[in-house]
Amino acid sequence: MSMRTRIKICGLTREEDVQAVVASGADAIGFVFYPKSPRYVTPERAAELIRTVPPFITTVGLFVNATPEEVAAVVRIAPVSLIQLHGDETINEAAAIAAAANRQFLKVFRVKPDTAPDELLEYEQANRAASPLFTRLLLDTYVDAYGGAGKGFDWSLIPKDLAPRVVLSGGLSVHNATDAVVGVRPYAVDISSGVEAAKGIKDARKIADFVAAVRAGDTTIEREHIHETSVSRQGLPTS
C-alpha cells in the first residue's frame, strides 16, 4: 500500500504564490473568503487566481459563518472545487450551505485543550449522516480569530481510526510536518502561517520545504510498512 498525504496550502492572495504551490507538487490551494481575515480575497480576485491553476489541482474556498446565499454567490464568481466551513456553522447549517453552493465541503472542528477524542468521532459521524456532500473533517486549533493563527493542538486527541478521514491543520511547519504525518497519519495536512513571509504573502522556499517534509513522512511510513510486511511474511509457515 502506498501512502501519500495530501497537502493543502491556504490563504493565497498572489499569482506568484499560486505558481509556487503548483511547482511544489502540493494538491490544493485555499482562498479565504472571510472579510475579517488579513488573507481575504474578493471572489473576483480569486476567480483571476483560479484561472492560473492547472487541471487536477483542487481549489478550496474558506468561509466563516456565511449564509447559504452568500456562499452560493461567491462560488458563482469564483468556481472553487470545494468549500471549507471554518466557523460556528451547525451541522445542519453546513449541510444547507453546501447544498446551496452545490459543492462538497470540509467541516472544521476547532480543538480545545479539553476536547475529548469521542467528541471528534461523534462530530465526524454526525456530519456524514447529515450530508452526502460532507467529505472530510478538518481539525484546527481553537482561536478567537477562527483560524490561520499558526497555533497547534495536542495531536494525541485524534482517535487512530479517525485519522485517515482527517485534514490536520493548525501550527504546522517544516519543523513538525514529518512528525505530524508519521505520528497522526492524516488524510491530508493544511498550512497557512508556517509557509508565509507575512500574512497573505507566501514564501516559495518555505512551501517547497514543507512539501518535502511531508513527503519525508510518507517515505518513513512506506518503509515501516515494507518492514512490517516482510517480518510477517517471514513468520508464515512454509509449505
Ligand SMILES: O=C(O)c1ccccc1NCC(=O)[C@H](O)[C@H](O)COP(=O)(O)O
Ligand atoms: O487564514 C485565515 O486568516 C483564517 C481566518 C479565519 C478562519 C480560518 C483561517 N485560515 C484557516 C487556514 O488557513 C487553515 O485552514 C488552518 O487554520 C491553518 O492555519 P495555520 O495554523 O496558520 O497554518
